[in-house]
Amino acid sequence: MLRELFRYKTTFATILADDAKFFEPAKEAMIDARLEIESEISVNPLFLSSLVPVEKETESVHVERMVSAAKKAGTGPMAAVAGTIAWAGVExxxxxxxxxxxxxxxxxxxxxxxxxxxxxLYAGNSSMSKKSAFIIPPGKEIYGVCTSSATVGPSISFGVADSVTVFSADVSLADAWATMICNDLRSPISEYPMNIDEMGVDGVFATFGKESAGWGILPEIRAAIVDTGLITSG
Structure with a gap:
């Protein structure tokens, strides 16, 4: 697959496609999604700062996805922003x-x-970091694999997990739940309760130092060498 880096304001993404002609539609869609989100923030600053769900009726599919995901996961809508923008580009x-x-x-x-x-999997000091990969089988439908970390990257996290990865066909929801669980995980993951059925996602995989645990339906995990030079950071 061909690869191109894309940066627009605070969005810094890696795009892969089977043909370079698909890069421009992806970029345009991600910019449009950002502009809709920024427009919402301009009239409703709470949309940006809230750490809890925000009630909102909107004609923007991207804003609606964030609002819906936040309501289900119990986060602020911006917890789903990166996944939502990626979703728009792939669509x-x-x-x-x-x-x-x-x-x-x-x-x-x-x-x-x-x-x-x-x-x-890039997960800070986790023993699996840069040594493991999730194997996503072929599929015609869009799928989300979203990861949050308390030890990697600039995002604020109130937890201690090296990584929390959530798998779902709803990319915004995967992003919101990854943020929520990573914020909440402050003890060894073997003790963390998880009810996948109530979450509405397929599965969750978390790492915490030398520990790792999975819940729900997960893809195969294989040993791999991860090239950190290809990893983007938000």
Whole structure:
């Protein structure tokens, strides 16, 4: 797959596609999504700062996805912003005829592909970091693989987990839940309760130092060498 880095304001993403002609539709869609979100913030500053769900009726599909995800996960809507923007870009590539597309927006990934995709795990001091990869099977529908970390990257986290990765067809929801769980995880993950059925996602995988644990339906995990030079940071 071809690869291109994309930066617009605070969005810093890696785009992969089976043809370079799909890069521009992805970029345009991500910019449009950001502009809709920024427009919402301009009239409702609480949308930006709230750490809890915000009630909002909107005609913007991107704002609605964030609001809905936040309500289900119990976060502020901005907890879903990176996944939502990645989702918009991958949707545009799919609508324009791409057979495979991946957007990694600071660790929050939207994808679909006619071939197997490997997603490397980068999780700070975790014993699995840079040594493991999730194997995402081929699929025609867009899928979300979103990761939050309390030890990697500039994002604020109130937890201590090296990584929390959530898998879901709802990319915004995967992003919001990854943020929520990572904020909440302050003790060894073997003791952390998880009810996947109530969350509305497929699965969760977390690392905490030398520990790791999974809940729900997870992709295969294989040993891999992760090239950190290809990792984006939000």
């Amino acid at each position: 545009a590539m799919k609508e324009n005829g791409a057979k495979a597309a991946v957007i990694d927006n600071g660790g929050d990934i939207a994808l679909f592909s006619d071939k197997e995709i490997r997603i490397g």
